[in-house]
Amino acid sequence: xxxxxxxxxxxxxxxxxxxxxxxxxxxxxxxxxxxxxxxxxxxxxxxxxxxxxxxxxxxxxxxxxxxxxxxxxxxxxxxxxxxxxxxxxxxxxxxxxxxxxxxxxxxxxxxxxxxxxxxxxxxxxxxxxxxxxxxxxxxxxxxxxxxxxxx
Amino acid sequence: xxxxxxxxxxxxxxxxxxxxxxxxxxxxxxxxxxxxxxxxxxxxxxxxxxxxxxxxxxxxxxxxxxxxxxxxxxxxxxxxxxxxxxxxxxxxxxxxxxxxxxxxxxxxxxxxxxxxxxxxxxxxxxxxxxxxxxxxxxxxxxxxxxxxxxx
DNA sequence: TGACAAATAAGAGTAAATCCTAAATAGTAG
DNA sequence: CTACTATTTAGGATTTACTCTTATTTGTCA
Numbered sequence: 001x002x003x004x005x006x007x008x009x010x011x012x013x014x015x016x017x018x019x020x021x022x023x024x025x026x027x028x029x030x031x032x033x034x035x036x037x038x039x040x041x042x043x044x045x046x047x048x049x050x051x052x053x054x055x056x057x058x059x060x061x062x063x064x065x066x067x068x069x070x071x072x073x074x075x076x077x078x079x080x081x082x083x084x085x086x087x088x089x090x091x092x093x094x095x096x097x098x099x100x101x102x103x104x105x106x107x108x109x110x111x112x113x114x115x116x117x118x119x120x121x122x123x124x125x126x127x128x129x130x131x132x133x134x135x136x137x138x139x140x141x142x143x144x145x146x147x148x149x150x151x
Numbered sequence: 152x153x154x155x156x157x158x159x160x161x162x163x164x165x166x167x168x169x170x171x172x173x174x175x176x177x178x179x180x181x182x183x184x185x186x187x188x189x190x191x192x193x194x195x196x197x198x199x200x201x202x203x204x205x206x207x208x209x210x211x212x213x214x215x216x217x218x219x220x221x222x223x224x225x226x227x228x229x230x231x232x233x234x235x236x237x238x239x240x241x242x243x244x245x246x247x248x249x250x251x252x253x254x255x256x257x258x259x260x261x262x263x264x265x266x267x268x269x270x271x272x273x274x275x276x277x278x279x280x281x282x283x284x285x286x287x288x289x290x291x292x293x294x295x296x297x298x299x300x301x302x
Numbered sequence: 303t304g305a306c307a308a309a310t311a312a313g314a315g316t317a318a319a320t321c322c323t324a325a326a327t328a329g330t331a332g
Numbered sequence: 333c334t335a336c337t338a339t340t341t342a343g344g345a346t347t348t349a350c351t352c353t354t355a356t357t358t359g360t361c362a
Contacts, residue, residue, distance in 0.1 A: 001280045030308060030359050051349085066311050071350065073309095092349065105285060118278050124292060127269050129152045134256060135297040141275060142293045144235075146286040181329050181338055202319085217341055222319065243318060 003116045006046050006098075016043050020082055027080050037062050038073045042083055042097035048104075048113040050092040084138065086113055103140055107147035114147065154267045159195060167194050171233055178231050188213050189224045193234055194248035199264050201243040235289060237264055254291050258298035265298065 008016075020039050021031045029035075041057045042049065049057070055070040074095050077083035086094040086104055094113055096104075102117045121141040130136060159167075171190050172182045180186075192208045193200065200208075206221040225246050228234035237245045237255060245264065252273040256265045272292040281287060 001278050003280065003284065028308095032309065032359070034310070064311070066313095067349095068312085068351075069310055105281065105287075107285075108288065116281065118281075121275070124272070124275070126294065127152050129154065130256065130267065130269075130294070133154065133299050134258075134294075135302055136256075136294050137259065137296040139292065139294050141290065143277065143281070143285075143287050143290050145288040148284050151286055179338095183329070183339065185340070215341075217343095219320085219342085220340060223339090226320095 001116065001118050004046075004114055006115065008044060013040060013043060016040075023080055023082055029076065029080070034058075034062060034065055034069055035073055035076075037065075038070055039077060039082060039097070042074075042077070042095055046098065046115055048086050048094040048096050048115075050094055052092065054095070101140075103142070105143040105145065105147070107150055108144055109146055109150040112147055112149075152267070152269050155197075155265055158197075164191060164194060167191075174231055174233060180227065180231070185209075185213060185216055185220055186224055186227075188216075189221055190228060190233060190248070193225075193228070193246055196248075197266055199237050199245040199247050201245055203243060205246070232288060252291075254293065256294040256296065256298070258301055259295055260297055260301040263298055263300075 017036060017040060021036070024031050024035065037058050038054060041054055047053075051067065051071045051074055054074070055065065055067045058065050058070065074083065074093075077097075078085055078095070083095050083097045086096050086106075091111055096113075098115065100117070101122045102115045103121050105114045105116060106112070107114070118141075124139060124141065126136050126139055168187060168191060172187070175182050175186065188209050189205060192205055198204075202218065202222045202225055205225070206216065206218045209216050209221065225234065225244075228246075229236055234246050234248050237247050253266045253268040254272050256267060257263070258265070269292075275290060275292065277287050277290055
């Protein structure tokens with residue numbers, strides 16, 4: 001079990017960036033400084049930021065970036081598998097650049113999304129019947145409730 | 152295993168309604184005919200309707216009901232745990248009256264949300280550590296991929 | 303280096319959800 | 333039954349989270 005915190009080293013960040021630029025090229029996507037900046041900001045944090053939150057961060061480095069670009073880019077990242085949209089309920093989309101298997105707990109009050117990793121949950125098996133009918137790309141256990149700070 | 156379809160009998164619907172009125176009273180909420188009507192319509196279907204869709208259905212019985220009331224009521228249902236919100240991919244919120252414990256599979260192409268129920272998934276256990284730190288209200292296994300129609 | 307297609311910025315546009323008001327209505331407790 | 337208070341209705345205003353359009357810029361590749 002491991003709840004919350006997890007950081008990325010500068011070395012890992014660079015490694016991820018290299019992997020990401022490769023992935024872009026592979027898919028015929030241009031490697032623009034905006035894309036890199038957005039990807040790096042996303043991967044740096046484990047806060048599952050919204051497009052809005054990321055936009056603010058990226059603006060510190062890239063003052064003229066538009067929210068639209070951030071939004072579009074995040075959807076692109078989701079399409080190519082460099083990030084994904086956290087399953088959630090209703091509000092603004094939340095993104096996750098994390099590639100390790102992990103689960104999410106979402107606080108229904110503050111909307112915070114907290115990572116956790118629990119070995120048995122990483123190993124759940126998709127039933128045969130589902131595999132036959134659908135292509136299952138991602139699986140995760142999703143918990144909702146009230147977090148430590150809100151209760 | 153059970154994918155997709157599932158209906159509710161008139162008897163079960165009534166049982167749920169009784170449970171729901173009890174829950175309302177417990178929470179000091181008035182048992183209004185609108186609330187009941189909305190709840191019953193939601194529980195009857197497994198289509199994960201939006202507020203708009205539900206409003207139309209309820210209007211067949213209750214022609215003067217306002218969309219605002221439907222919206223407000225659905226959020227109330229969510230608050231007291233009589234329903235919950237499923238991710239609507241940025242579009243309109245979709246609601247689920249949670250007939251039985253079940254899981255969701257979401258198609259990344261057509262955005263369709265498909266219910267399924269798989270005994271082992273219903274019985275997953277939340278780790279002690281999580282229970283101590285958070286109040287866990289809901290747990291589910293969430294799968295994403297490509298559905299039978301899209302692939 | 304230059305052409306071209308892709309990507310971006312800026313700003314307008316949109317749809318859903320939420321909030322506001324005020325007046326009418328209707329559960330609920332005493 | 334009555335008083336109290338929650339809830340509903342209606343219609344407009346506001347907010348949120350995108351989404352589109354158009355002109356401009358910029359990676360990429362020959």
